[in-house]
Amino acid sequence: MVRRQRVWWVAAAAAAVVAVSTALLAGPGNDRASAGAAPTMLVIGDSISASYVDEPGSPKQAWWSFVARELGYETTVLAEAGSGYQRPGSQCRGTTFPQRPGVFEQPPPSLILVEGGRNDWARCDGTDLVPVPSEEVLAAADAFLERLTTTYPDARVVVLAPPWGPLQQQYVDDVTAAIETAADRNGCEFLPMDGVLPEDRTPDGVHPDLDGSRAIAEVVLTALNREPDAV
Known part of the structure; x- marks a missing residue:
């Protein structure tokens, strides 16, 4: 059984998913959930994580939902549309990744997936966006x-x-080079996403359709099924 709790924050007349706490158990045929406590996964992200759901068969099924169901993770998603490492979401009135409530107050997770940076090409100047240098x-x-x-x-x-x-x-x-450098500096695994969202997988040029979310999940699952040092 899947148990879900969702918290929606609304800013500037736009609703953005800020926190989704979801207990995701393995699907049929996966013995991990019944063998004991499920491993835990924390997802931090932007609208590519926030604007999607844990509903198999839905055209809005999230990439993290595919990952969690395949591997049997109990998952907490802390994501907000428009946000990034340095850019607050919800039309510049929300939170950045480090400002996100709960990010640093979780029970220690087994796995952390950080999805984002797409919005960090700009910073907020009031409600305007101003391009920033990669530094x-x-x-x-x-x-x-x-x-x-x-x-x-x-x-x-x-x-x-x-x-x-x-x-x-x-x-x-x-932007990608900056995030890869930061990941390397801090001993994190970095997953390239080259070509994962071509035009036919994103109806608006930014957000994935179901095939796009599935493609992101496939990259993540391939990496997670390797030993960490091999990624």
Whole structure:
């Protein structure tokens, strides 16, 4: 049985999912859930995580839902549309990753997946967006991942490259390189997402459709099924 609790925060007339706490048990044929307590997974992200659901068969099934159901994780999702390592979500009135309530107050998870950076090409100037140099993205990601790995020293921390659709491609290389450098500095595994969201998997150029979410999940699952040192 799947048990779900969702908390929705509303800012500037836009609803953004800030916290989703979901007990995800393994599907049929997976013995992990019945063998004992399920391992725990913390997901931190933006709208690519926040705007989707844990409902198999739904066109909005989340990438993290595919991962958790395949591997039998009990999952907490702390995600907010529009956010990033240094950019607050909810039309610049929400939280950044390090500001997100609960990020550093979880029972120690077995696995942490950080999905984001797509929004970090810009910072908020009031409600306006101003492009930022990659050095600012690196500094923000580095500080966040250092605190995350210090807070949860025994967790496997996997950092996804921003799953980037066809829009705003001029920022993808610099932002992705900054996040990869921060991940390497802090001993996190980094997962490239090159080509995961082509035009036919993202109806708006940014957010994945079901095939896009499944493609992200497949990259993550491939990495998680390897030994950490092999990634």
